[in-house]
Amino acid sequence: MYQNINKEIANIFKKMAAIYEFLDDKYRALAYHRAAQIIESLPDDIRHYIETGKIYKIRGIGPSTLLKIEEYIKTGKIQKYEELKKKVPEDFIELIDLPGFGPKTLKRIYEDLGISTKEELIKALKDGRIEQLPGFGPKKVENMLKGLQMYEISKRRILLWDALQLSKSLVNEIKKLKEVKKIEVVGSVRRRKETIGDIDILVIADDENRMKIMDYFTSLPNVEEILVKGPKKSSVILKIDDNERQVDLRIFKDDEWGAALQYFTGSKQHNVHLREIAKEKGLKINEYGVYKVDTEEKIAGETEKSVYESVGMQWVPPEMREDTGEIELALEHKIPKLVELKDIKGDMHVHSTWTDGANSIKDIYEFVRNNYKYEYIVITDHSKSVRVAHGLDEQKLIEEIKEIELINKMYGLDFLKKGIEVDILVDGSLDLSDEALSRLDWVVASVHTHFSMDNTERIIKAMENPYVTCIGHPTGRIIGSREPYPVDMDKVIKAAKETGTALEINSQPRRMDLNDKWIRKCVEEDVMMVISTDSHNLGNFAYMEIGVSLARRGWATKKNILNTKSWKEVKKFVNAKRKKFGVKTK
Numbered sequence: 402m403y404q405n406i407n408k409e410i411a412n413i414f415k416k417m418a419a420i421y422e423f424l425d426d427k428y429r430a431l432a433y434h435r436a437a438q439i440i441e442s443l444p445d446d447i448r449h450y451i452e453t454g455k456i457y458k459i460r461g462i463g464p465s466t467l468l469k470i471e472e473y474i475k476t477g478k479i480q481k482y483e484e485l486k487k488k489v490p491e492d493f494i495e496l497i498d499l500p501g502f503g504p505k506t507l508k509r510i511y512e513d514l515g516i517s518t519k520e521e522l523i524k525a526l527k528d529g530r531i532e533q534l535p536g537f538g539p540k541k542v543e544n545m546l547k548g549l550q551m552y553e554i555s556k557r558r559i560l561l562w563d564a565l566q567l568s569k570s571l572v573n574e575i576k577k578l579k580e581v582k583k584i585e586v587v588g589s590v591r592r593r594k595e596t597i598g599d600i601d602i603l604v605i606a607d608d609e610n611r612m613k614i615m616d617y618f619t620s621l622p623n624v625e626e627i628l629v630k631g632p633k634k635s636s637v638i639l640k641i642d643d644n645e646r647q648v649d650l651r652i653f654k655d656d657e658w659g660a661a662l663q664y665f666t667g668s669k670q671h672n673v674h675l676r677e678i679a680k681e682k683g684l685k686i687n688e689y690g691v692y693k694v695d696t697e698e699k700i701a702g703e704t705e706k707s708v709y710e711s712v713g714m715q716w717v718p719p720e721m722r723e724d725t726g727e728i729e730l731a732l733e734h735k736i737p738k739l740v741e742l743k744d745i746k747g748d749m750h751v752h753s754t755w756t757d758g759a760n761s762i763k764d765i766y767e768f769v770r771n772n773y774k775y776e777y778i779v780i781t782d783h784s785k786s787v788r789v790a791h792g793l794d795e796q797k798l799i800e801e802i803k804e805i806e807l808i809n810k811m812y813g814l815d816f817l818k819k820g821i822e823v824d825i826l827v828d829g830s831l832d833l834s835d836e837a838l839s840r841l842d843w844v845v846a847s848v849h850t851h852f853s854m855d856n857t858e859r860i861i862k863a864m865e866n867p868y869v870t871c872i873g874h875p876t877g878r879i880i881g882s883r884e885p886y887p888v889d890m891d892k893v894i895k896a897a898k899e900t901g902t903a904l905e906i907n908s909q910p911r912r913m914d915l916n917d918k919w920i921r922k923c924v925e926e927d928v929m930m931v932i933s934t935d936s937h938n939l940g941n942f943a944y945m946e947i948g949v950s951l952a953r954r955g956w957a958t959k960k961n962i963l964n965t966k967s968w969k970e971v972k973k974f975v976n977a978k979r980k981k982f983g984v985k986t987k
């Protein structure tokens with residue numbers, strides 16, 4: 402069912418790579434690492450590639466890898482992995498791909514200190530034994546402890562993207578029952594919070610069908626434990642990819658739909674505030690409806706709109722329901738028209754095989770043209786100092802530009818725009834010459850090093866370059882593994898405004914950066930933003946949904962988002978900055 406088999410297999414191959422590295426088999430480590438990346442980047446279910454024979458054409462998946470993939474599809478297991486696991490301390494399997502840990506580090510700790518359990522490991526981190534190992538030191542230990550803590554927290558909450566995939570497949574599964582009249586995901590998933598505690602689902606059904614639905618729900622595949630089972634509410638724990646996920650299902654009646662939707666969408670704070678307003682008007686709101694306090698007459702509840710209107714409010718988009726001013730706006734009927742996925746006209750941060758992307762520019766062109774209604778995409782590969790990604794120097798960039806122009810010509814459409822994700826060096830200067838940047842349509846500048854220094858001045862200096870049109874993932878955080886680097890975002894936002902530079906809303910599920918708070922600040926300050934996927938493979942283009950959700954949580958409208966506009970407007974934005982800095986415009 403809600404199986405993402407590509408991800409499951411890729412995860413196992415990543416673990417196998419790490420174990421091989423632990424065992425000093427660098428060759429196999431590299432092979433499995435590469436296979437994992439390839440499988441993760443396939444836009445379709447891997448079974449499809451096997452059925453159609455396309456799998457044989459994929460470079461990097463050899464015969465023995467293919468056998469293991471087939472074994473997993475048939476049996477849900479890979480024997481070789483089961484054997485390998487026995488060669489590494491059991492607790493290390495879980496930790497081996499955490500940032501700050503890794504096979505080399507764990508091997509040292511295992512061999513030098515004889516440590517083989519998580520408990521001992523934490524103890525040794527705290528009592529100074531690991532710090533004293535040559536090459537470790539207090540900084541490294543601090544990072545390991547922080548990494549461990551973030552990992553534990555991230556295990557408890559689900560990334561929005563994962564929760565959305567899981568919710569969608571659960572809804573599809575439950576919807577199959579004809580007794581289910583209506584179904585909707587509520588709670589923090591509907592509000593599109595960046596991480597999700599548990600998944601809440603709401604169903605409308607007739608009373609006599611409740612238990613049949615609950616029986617079905619509690620016996621879905623992957624259900625590991627049933628926490629509660631009743632006619633109104635059931636809760637289960639699903640086991641997915643080694644993680645435990647709680648799902649609550651509630652069943653209501655037809656005429657309660659709107660009230661229940663409103664109540665279980667939350668947030669709690671939003672609901673508390675809403676009920677206060679209702680009270681002032683002599684009304685009572687609960688999950689069944691809106692009632693007059695004096696006569697107990699029910700006056701609303703069938704639709705969510707009716708619930709809000711009964712207290713004199715406009716309907717509030719779920720992404721805004723956090724009690725941070727939206728109630729006041731709704732009372733004045735001034736809720737803005739938030740940006741939507743269908744407003745997006747292009748993707749402005751895309752990597753190809755020229756650096757660390759998985760797909761050629763030609764494949765990207767065809768995939769996006771076939772699957773999205775975009776008017777343009779910008780190819781933005783890495784610049785030279787990002788060595789792990791084989792970043793481009795000036796010469797390589799010229800070659801890439803030629804290829805882009807050739808592909809556009811081939812298809813007779815100026816669809817691909819020429820860009821770069823240029824590295825911001827430690828002093829705020831850029832990794833490529835102005836002359837090189839001036840040839841491009843769009844320049845994303847990003848920080849990829851020195852995450853512990855204060856990066857405010859560094860980023861501002863980059864924005865003062867006339868060719869830098871956007872700052873990529875402006876705070877650098879990675880959910881579950883890296884805090885934002887120290888940066889004064891108020892200053893960055895001010896400088897973005899002054900220099901005419903856009904800030905990126907990066908849609909990668911672990912980045913989501915700018916976050917909702919800073920997006921809202923940009924909206925207030927009228928700073929232009931771009932929602933990008935930072936795609937490294939074809940599947941990543943779907944992440945746009947994440948960025949749009951974030952933008953909505955930051956109250957952004959179309960006018961705040963540059964890539965809702967035509968390319969002509971984008972060009973105006975680029976040229977306005979160049980003009981401001983007194984350089985020639987194209």
Ligand code: DGT
Nearest residue numbers: 588589597598599601664665666667668669672673
């Ligand atoms: P999560 O699961 O931590 O990501 O966040 P939510 O918002 O999904 O929270 P959850 O699952 O505890 O509850 C779902 C919604 O149900 C919540 O957003 C509002 C509503 N709700 C739950 N318990 C209460 C409560 O005690 N009072 C009120 N007013 N609402 C509640």
Ligand code: CA
Nearest residue numbers: 588589599600
């Ligand atoms: Ca929830």
Ligand code: CA
Nearest residue numbers: 599600601649
């Ligand atoms: Ca819940």
Ligand code: ZN
Nearest residue numbers: 750752822935
């Ligand atoms: Zn990128």
